[in-house]
Amino acid sequence: MPQVRVSTTINGDAxxxxxxxxxxxxxxxxxxxxxxxxxxxxxxxxxxxxxxTLDGRLVCSCLVLGAEAEGRExxxxxxxxxxxxxxxxxxxxxxxxxxxxxxxxxxxLVAAKALLEKKPDPTESEIRFGLAGNLCRCTGYDxxxxxxxxxxxxxxxx
Amino acid sequence: xxxxxxxxPLKAAAGGQAKVEVEAATIHQLLSRLGxxxxxxxxxxERGVAVAIDGQIYRDDWLRPIPPGSEVVLLPRMAGG
Amino acid sequence: xPLDANLDPRTHVFKVVGxxxxxxxxxxxxTGRAKFGADANAPGMLVGKILRSPHPHARIxxxxxxxxxxxxxxxxxxxxxxxxxxxxxxxxxxxxxVMAREKALYDGHAVAAVAATSAAIARKAxxxxxxxxxxxxxVTDVDEAMKxxxxxxxxxxxxxxxxxxxxxxSNIAGRHEFGHxxxxxxxxxxxxxxxxxxxxxATHQGYIEPHACLxxxxxxxxxxxxxxxQGHFMVRDTCAAxxxxxxxxxxxxxxxxxxxxxGKTTVFIEPVALALSRKAGRPVKLVxxxxxxxxxxxxxxxxxxxxxxxxxxxxxxxGAFAELRxxxxxxxxxPVVLGAMSAFACYDLEHVKVVGYDVVTNRPKQAAYRAPGAxxxxxxxxxxxxxxxxxxxxxxIELRLxxxxxxxxxxSYGPKYxxxxxxxCLEAARKHPHYKAPLGPNQGRGVSAGFWFNFGGQTCxxxxxxIDGTVALVVGTPDIGGSRASMCLMAAEELGIPYDxxxxxxxxxxxxxxxxxxxxxxxxFSTGLATxxxxxxxxxxxxxxxxxxxxxPADAVTWENGHAKPSGPNAGNFEPLSLEDLAKxxxxxxxPIAGHYEVNADGAGVSFAVHLADAELDRETGRVQIKRYTxxxxxxxxxxxxxxxxxxxxxxxxxxxxxxxxxxxxxKDGRLQNPGFLDYRVPVASDLPxxxxxxxxxxxxxxxxxxxxxxxxxxxxxxAAIANAVSAAAGVRMTQLPMSAPRVxxxxxxxxxxxxxx
Numbered sequence: 001m002p003q004v005r006v007s008t009t010i011n012g013d014a015x016x017x018x019x020x021x022x023x024x025x026x027x028x029x030x031x032x033x034x035x036x037x038x039x040x041x042x043x044x045x046x047x048x049x050x051x052x053t054l055d056g057r058l059v060c061s062c063l064v065l066g067a068e069a070e071g072r073e074x075x076x077x078x079x080x081x082x083x084x085x086x087x088x089x090x091x092x093x094x095x096x097x098x099x100x101x102x103x104x105x106x107x108x109l110v111a112a113k114a115l116l117e118k119k120p121d122p123t124e125s126e127i128r129f130g131l132a133g134n135l136c137r138c139t140g141y142d143x144x145x146x147x148x149x150x151x152x153x154x155x156x157x158x
Numbered sequence: 159x160x161x162x163x164x165x166x167p168l169k170a171a172a173g174g175q176a177k178v179e180v181e182a183a184t185i186h187q188l189l190s191r192l193g194x195x196x197x198x199x200x201x202x203x204e205r206g207v208a209v210a211i212d213g214q215i216y217r218d219d220w221l222r223p224i225p226p227g228s229e230v231v232l233l234p235r236m237a238g239g
Numbered sequence: 240x241p242l243d244a245n246l247d248p249r250t251h252v253f254k255v256v257g258x259x260x261x262x263x264x265x266x267x268x269x270t271g272r273a274k275f276g277a278d279a280n281a282p283g284m285l286v287g288k289i290l291r292s293p294h295p296h297a298r299i300x301x302x303x304x305x306x307x308x309x310x311x312x313x314x315x316x317x318x319x320x321x322x323x324x325x326x327x328x329x330x331x332x333x334x335x336x337v338m339a340r341e342k343a344l345y346d347g348h349a350v351a352a353v354a355a356t357s358a359a360i361a362r363k364a365x366x367x368x369x370x371x372x373x374x375x376x377x378v379t380d381v382d383e384a385m386k387x388x389x390x391x392x393x394x395x396x397x398x399x400x401x402x403x404x405x406x407x408x409s410n411i412a413g414r415h416e417f418g419h420x421x422x423x424x425x426x427x428x429x430x431x432x433x434x435x436x437x438x439x440x441a442t443h444q445g446y447i448e449p450h451a452c453l454x455x456x457x458x459x460x461x462x463x464x465x466x467x468x469q470g471h472f473m474v475r476d477t478c479a480a481x482x483x484x485x486x487x488x489x490x491x492x493x494x495x496x497x498x499x500x501x502g503k504t505t506v507f508i509e510p511v512a513l514a515l516s517r518k519a520g521r522p523v524k525l526v527x528x529x530x531x532x533x534x535x536x537x538x539x540x541x542x543x544x545x546x547x548x549x550x551x552x553x554x555x556x557x558g559a560f561a562e563l564r565x566x567x568x569x570x571x572x573x574p575v576v577l578g579a580m581s582a583f584a585c586y587d588l589e590h591v592k593v594v595g596y597d598v599v600t601n602r603p604k605q606a607a608y609r610a611p612g613a614x615x616x617x618x619x620x621x622x623x624x625x626x627x628x629x630x631x632x633x634x635x636i637e638l639r640l641x642x643x644x645x646x647x648x649x650x651s652y653g654p655k656y657x658x659x660x661x662x663x664c665l666e667a668a669r670k671h672p673h674y675k676a677p678l679g680p681n682q683g684r685g686v687s688a689g690f691w692f693n694f695g696g697q698t699c700x701x702x703x704x705x706i707d708g709t710v711a712l713v714v715g716t717p718d719i720g721g722s723r724a725s726m727c728l729m730a731a732e733e734l735g736i737p738y739d740x741x742x743x744x745x746x747x748x749x750x751x752x753x754x755x756x757x758x759x760x761x762x763x764f765s766t767g768l769a770t771x772x773x774x775x776x777x778x779x780x781x782x783x784x785x786x787x788x789x790x791x792p793a794d795a796v797t798w799e800n801g802h803a804k805p806s807g808p809n810a811g812n813f814e815p816l817s818l819e820d821l822a823k824x825x826x827x828x829x830x831p832i833a834g835h836y837e838v839n840a841d842g843a844g845v846s847f848a849v850h851l852a853d854a855e856l857d858r859e860t861g862r863v864q865i866k867r868y869t870x871x872x873x874x875x876x877x878x879x880x881x882x883x884x885x886x887x888x889x890x891x892x893x894x895x896x897x898x899x900x901x902x903x904x905x906x907k908d909g910r911l912q913n914p915g916f917l918d919y920r921v922p923v924a925s926d927l928p929x930x931x932x933x934x935x936x937x938x939x940x941x942x943x944x945x946x947x948x949x950x951x952x953x954x955x956x957x958x959a960a961i962a963n964a965v966s967a968a969a970g971v972r973m974t975q976l977p978m979s980a981p982r983v984x985x986x987x988x989x990x991x992x993x994x995x996x997x
Binding site: 166214 | 652
Binding site: 020030031035036037038039040041042043044046047049076077078080081086090093094095096097099100101102103104105106109124125127128129131132133134135136137138139140141142143144145146 | 268270271272280445447496498499526719721881882885888889893917921923925927930
C-alpha cells in the first residue's frame, strides 16, 4: 500500500512525515516522530492516555489517522511546558502528588488544559465530568481534581 | 526442643496434628528435621513455607535462630501484589 | 532491623521524613520524558505478535507455520517446540502458561508467536499460522468446576490436603484448613447465628499500561531486556531458566511502570520476546494489546463463599466459620490460602475455622491483585458482621471494637500479633465527622475493617557519595508508588543533608545484588530499612575517614547534622567536616566513600484499616453512587504522607470499582465477552467523590522508623463497606458482586417477592 505524505504542525513546529493510510496519529507520534509522551492504553478510545489536541479540540490520537493531521495543528504533552518553565497544571500535579505511576498523566494534562481553556473557573463536578474520558487506576482522582482546581485558580490570577 | 504449630495444609500433611515437637536451633534445622519426621510434609516444605517466630513472619531465612521458649508457627508460603 | 531504642517515632522530631517534597521522577512524568515499557526502541527492531487460542479448552494436535514463515518480512516464529520439554517443578505452570503445551487451557492462551519487520506483517503472519485444535468441553464457573463430571483440565490433578487422597483427578487442586478451637461449640454459645453465601466475579488489576518489553539476544547468547515489571530480578531468573541461559547472561532493566498492583509480578510475554529475538538475531519489541491484557494476563479469582458467624446479645463473637471456593484460572494458585488466612484476622476468636478450595477453570492464570484473596473474604465476613450488628441493634464499630484483635491476640492464621493498630483505626473512624454526618433519602452507610500482611524479602541498596557531597542512591525495587521519594527522604534523614542532595535510581540486574519483587507492601519497609542501613554504613565510613584526617581513633568521631565532629572535648579540637568537605577530600584520603547493605529483611508489621462509605441508590435503575468515602489506615510511620494518602485513595477506588461495576463476563462459549475498557468499566473521575484519608501511626517495632507497608490493605475493606452501605439503602442484603444496576434491581425485586431479607 502506498504511503501518504503529511505536512502538519506539532507543538508549534512544522513537521513532515510519511505514513501508511491506516496508521493512527498515535503510532505516527510514537514510532515515527519519537514523541513517546502520548501513551497507548487501549487503542480503542476508552482510556484517554493518548489524548492530544487537534486544532484545539481534545481527541484520542488512537482514533485519528496520521493522514488526518494534514494542515492541522497538533499539541501533545511535550508541548505543554514553555522551555524550562512548567505550565501551572504540571507544577500543581507535582505539588499535589496528582500522579503515582504517571502513565495517565500526559493524557490528563492535555485534557485538563483543554478543559481550562474552555472553562477557566470550573466547579468540581465540571472538572470530574470534563476529565471522565481519562482513566487513572492509581490515584482515585482525588489529588488530580485538587491539582486542576489549584492550577485553575493560579491561571485565573494571570 | 521446639514446639511447632502447624497451620492449614501443613497440619493436614502431618496427619492432622496441630502441634509437633522437633529438636532445632535454626529455621533450617527445623525444616529438615520436620521433613524427616513427617515425610508427607517434605514436598510442601520444599515448595516453600513461611515461619513465624513469636509473631514475626520470616519468608526465606534458614539461618534465623529460634530462641528457646519461642512460639513457632509454620505457614504456607505467602506473597502479595 | 528493629525500631531504634532511642527513637520514639511518635515524638521524635524528624528533619525531613514526614514532609512532602516533590518526587524525583515527577518532572519527567509531567513532560512526557519518562520512559515506560513500550517507549524503548532499538536499531533493526522487529515487532513481535502472539497467536492466541480462540477456544477455552482444546488439545493442540499440530501447529503449521510454514506458510507464515514464507511471508516476506517474517524473521522468526516460535511455538512450544522452542521452549524446553521440562522445567523445574516451581516453573512448570509459568512455562505452560507462557506458551501452550499439549492443550490450550483458556480463550487467549498463547499458542505461537512471530517477529516481523512491521506490525502489519506480523498480524498477517499470525493469520497464516494453522493450528489443528481438537475442541474439548470447558468450564468457567468455580462451583461448576468442582462438581463431579465437570470437564477436567489436568489429568494429573489429585486434590491435596484431603485424607485419604482421591483416586481420580478433579479440578480441585487443594483443600486448605486454618483456625483453632471448634466453631460448632462456639455457635452453641451464641444468641444469634447467621450463615450466608456470597459470590464475587473475577476482576483485573486494570493498570493503564499494557505489558510491554524490548528483548535483544546476541549470537553469543547474551541478552538484554527492557520491561515494565514489578520485579526485574525475578524476570531475569525466570526468563533465563525458560530459555536455558545462565542468569549472568541476561541483563534486565526495569522501565518506569504504568501500574502493576500485582499483575506484573510474573512473566507473560517476556520469555516469548527473548525466544523470538534469539531466533531472529534481532531486537524484538512485544507489546500486549488491551484485549490481550484482559484475555491473557492475570486477573484475580472469582469466588463463591459460605460464611457463618455467631454472636451473643452483648456483641461477643463466639464462633466463626467460612468455606471459600476460589477459581484461579487454568493452573493452581488462586489466593484462597491467603484469603483463608486473612478472613478473620481482625478478630480475637476462641473458635474459628476456615476451609478453602483452590479450583482450576478454563480461564487465564490468575496473578496477584493487591492483597490477593483478602478483599473477597472481607466482603463476606464484614457483611455477615453488619447483619449481626443490625440484629442485636449494636453500632457496627462497637461490635468490631468488642472483638478486635490486639497485641497478644492469637490470629486466626496462627501466630500471635505484635503491636498492631486496629483498635486505633476503629476509634479514629468512630470519631470522624463522616460517621455522624446525616444521610439523605435512599442513602446508606457502611463500615468495614480490613487486614493485610506485610512482607520483607531480599533487598540490596548501595549509597555512593559524589565529589560534591551529593549522594547517588541505588535501589533494586521498581518504584510503583513513589518509593524513590521515600528512599531519598530516609537517606537524607540519616545523613543529615537536604532531600534534594540525594538522587535515587532503580538499577538494572547487572548493577546490584538480588532484590525481591515490589509486592506485598514491602518496598518502603524493606528498601527503606536497607537504605537506612546503607546510609549508616556510609556514615561509619565517613566518620572513620574524618578520624584518619584528624589522626584520632574512629570511635572518637560522631555524625551530627551532616557533619563529622569529634565526639567530645577529649577527642580534640577540630572543626566539623561536612559531607561535602569529606567528599572533596575523598580521592586523596583513601578513595571513594560508599555504604551498602544486603539483607533478607524481616520485622515487617501488619497493616489494618477501617473504611466508611456512603452510597446512594437509584431505586428505578439500580444505579449505585458513592457519595462519601473515608479511609482510616495504620501506616506505622508515614515517610511521605502524600504517597501514603495516594495508596489509601487508589486502593479504595479499585475496591469501589470491584464492588459496583467491574466483572469478567464469560459467555456459554467460554470466551471473555468484555475484554476492553468500554465494557469492563473501571471508575472514572465523575464516578467518585473526594476520598478522605486519616493516617494512623502505630509504630511497627520491626523497622527503625516504625514503617508499615500500606499499599495493599486499602483495597480490602471497600467491597464490604459499600455492600453494607447499599444493603442499608436498599433494605435488602447484597450477597453478590459487582452490585451492577441490573443485579441490584434483581435483588430488590426478589426481596419484594419475599425471598430475601436484610
